[in-house]
Amino acid sequence: MILELTITLVKILFIIGLTVGFFAPVLTWVERKQSAIMQDRVGANRADIMGFTALGLFHAIADAIKMFTKEDFVPQGANRFLHTLSPIIAVIPAILTFAVVPFGGQYELWGTHVNLVISDLDVGLLFVFAIASIATYGYVIAGWASNNNWSLLGSMRTASQMISYEVTMGLTIIGVLMVYGSMKLTEIGAAQEDFLSWGFFMQPLGFFMFLAASIAENKRIPFDAPEAESELVAGYFTEYSGLKFGMFFMAEFIEMVTIGAIVTILFFGAWHIPFLSAATILSWLDFLGANGANLVLMLIHIAVFFAKVIFFIWFQMTIRWTLPRFRYDQIMKLGWKILLPLSLANILVTGLVILAVH
Amino acid sequence: MAYFVDRTVKMTWWERLYLPAIIKGMYITSRHFFINLFGFVPFFLGQKKEREIFTLYYPEEMAPIPVAYRGRPVLAINENNLPNCVACGLCEAACPAYCIDIIPGENSGKQNEVERWPKEFTIDYAVCIFCGNCEEACPEEAIFMSDDYEIPMLDRKEMKFNLEQLSVPIEKLKDRVEFTRKMYGKWNY
Numbered sequence: 001m002i003l004e005l006t007i008t009l010v011k012i013l014f015i016i017g018l019t020v021g022f023f024a025p026v027l028t029w030v031e032r033k034q035s036a037i038m039q040d041r042v043g044a045n046r047a048d049i050m051g052f053t054a055l056g057l058f059h060a061i062a063d064a065i066k067m068f069t070k071e072d073f074v075p076q077g078a079n080r081f082l083h084t085l086s087p088i089i090a091v092i093p094a095i096l097t098f099a100v101v102p103f104g105g106q107y108e109l110w111g112t113h114v115n116l117v118i119s120d121l122d123v124g125l126l127f128v129f130a131i132a133s134i135a136t137y138g139y140v141i142a143g144w145a146s147n148n149n150w151s152l153l154g155s156m157r158t159a160s161q162m163i164s165y166e167v168t169m170g171l172t173i174i175g176v177l178m179v180y181g182s183m184k185l186t187e188i189g190a191a192q193e194d195f196l197s198w199g200f201f202m203q204p205l206g207f208f209m210f211l212a213a214s215i216a217e218n219k220r221i222p223f224d225a226p227e228a229e230s231e232l233v234a235g236y237f238t239e240y241s242g243l244k245f246g247m248f249f250m251a252e253f254i255e256m257v258t259i260g261a262i263v264t265i266l267f268f269g270a271w272h273i274p275f276l277s278a279a280t281i282l283s284w285l286d287f288l289g290a291n292g293a294n295l296v297l298m299l300i301h302i303a304v305f306f307a308k309v310i311f312f313i314w315f316q317m318t319i320r321w322t323l324p325r326f327r328y329d330q331i332m333k334l335g336w337k338i339l340l341p342l343s344l345a346n347i348l349v350t351g352l353v354i355l356a357v358h
Numbered sequence: 359m360a361y362f363v364d365r366t367v368k369m370t371w372w373e374r375l376y377l378p379a380i381i382k383g384m385y386i387t388s389r390h391f392f393i394n395l396f397g398f399v400p401f402f403l404g405q406k407k408e409r410e411i412f413t414l415y416y417p418e419e420m421a422p423i424p425v426a427y428r429g430r431p432v433l434a435i436n437e438n439n440l441p442n443c444v445a446c447g448l449c450e451a452a453c454p455a456y457c458i459d460i461i462p463g464e465n466s467g468k469q470n471e472v473e474r475w476p477k478e479f480t481i482d483y484a485v486c487i488f489c490g491n492c493e494e495a496c497p498e499e500a501i502f503m504s505d506d507y508e509i510p511m512l513d514r515k516e517m518k519f520n521l522e523q524l525s526v527p528i529e530k531l532k533d534r535v536e537f538t539r540k541m542y543g544k545w546n547y
């Protein structure tokens with residue numbers, strides 16, 4: 001009992017520490033630096049400690065200090081309670097989805113069964129979507145509570161965009177569920193040990209649609225109508241400053257990690273290495289003994305999983321700094337007229353293929 | 359006159375897919391990303407490699423300045439630690455912005471003293487337009503346009519530089535001296 005509790009606590013601390021403590025601050029730096037390097041610029045490199053800049057990594061610390069010390073501004077006529085509540089509603093679901101995201105397989109260590117997921121829910125995938133859609137409330141309330149027309153417009157756009165793309169997202173994963181026959185994220189991950197059974201090869205169209213829909217969910221640039229710097233100042237967080245703004249910002253970056261993790265699990269073989277099964281690695285590590293080999297395998301799998309997640313974060317950033325933004329009607333057209341019929345067709349074709357194979 | 363732009367450009371099936379164009383764009387941006395990642399970041403870390411992009415880390419790295427560049431005008435100090443200037447006032451007269459101010463000193467008959475020298479020599483960089491007329495007018499190779507362009511200050515009064523602040527040893531101005539001799543035909547009088 002105590003042991004299980006300890007293991008769960010360690011896993012929770014690991015995930016929280018990694019997302020909030022590592023990914024969220026470092027991604028602010030990565031976004032600036034990567035966009036700079038892609039555009040042949042230099043990028044953030046001024047913040048230094050004792051003349052040591054570390055390629056501008058201290059900008060993350062400087063940003064954090066700036067956000068902590070800024071005035072926490074609430075506009076006149078705003079609803080103070082909801083104004084404070086909405087960034088919390090926005091950031092909590094982003095962190096909460098990691099409760100069901102497995103970051104490794106299942107291992108036997110010193111007689112203990114270690115399952116590298118905080119909570120192995122039977123409806124893991126549904127849980128992710130249920131929690132992620134709660135975040136919509138945060139954005140809508142933020143726009144409404146700010147008493148600002150730009151914010152309200154931004155939050156209306158957020159609501160319509162997130163709802164319309166959630167439909168596509170939900171229909172896209174039905175294809176994945178049909179192929180793997182499970183909603184448990186751990187089982188979907190475990191089913192992709194063979195390279196050719198990765199979701200990307202099973203559901204190539206589903207992968208592209210899921211990625212597009214999830215970037216639209218995250219409101220990043222090809223689909224950034226809710227923020228729309230050139231039209232709405234900053235959209236729903238126009239009236240936010242200091243740590244509240246920081247929470248919206250953090251939510252966006254943690255959602256990027258979430259999207260990376262979900263895409264990795266559903267479509268890119270989770271923690272598996274292509275053409276290299278766990279049994280093969282275990283046979284190589286035979287000299288370490290059963291426990292040692294399992295431990296090393298576990299670490300390798302965690303590293304592989306996060307390498308894939310980092311690749312997808314890089315991929316999302318590249319998309320964000322490559323494509324121009326859609327107009328608002330184009331977003332709606334893409335969501336309802338193209339992606340929705342395509343995802344329905346995807347389900348049909350998947351069903352026919354499964355029927356033909358069995 | 360009003361005219362209409364033909365917006366009915368027919369896109370081919372391949373173009374309407376968008377995905378090929380997106381992949382092409384991503385290929386271009388990620389190519390830039392990787393070229394710069396491996397060619398530029400190591401450069402910053404100290405490896406002297408052929409640099410791939412031309413953005414400079416400005417305060418740490420300075421762009422090479424061509425010799426014809428007109429930076430702030432300075433006074434040349436010769437080997438005897440004295441200014442070449444004889445306080446003739448030609449530069450003061452040539453200056454279209456009236457930013458040069460000279461108070462001459464004259465030999466009072468002592469031995470081992472130069473004939474004429476500037477007691478005070480002031481250039482107000484807040485007024486100077488960096489035209490280079492002073493350099494062209496100078497018959498004694500005393501005033502030169504240097505390659506220094508970093509003169510912004512918080513206070514306008516501080517931009518009046520006196521003789522001491524203006525002095526630069528002539529060794530540092532060698533290239534510019536050569537250049538002015540060629541350019542303005544000095545020593546060919």
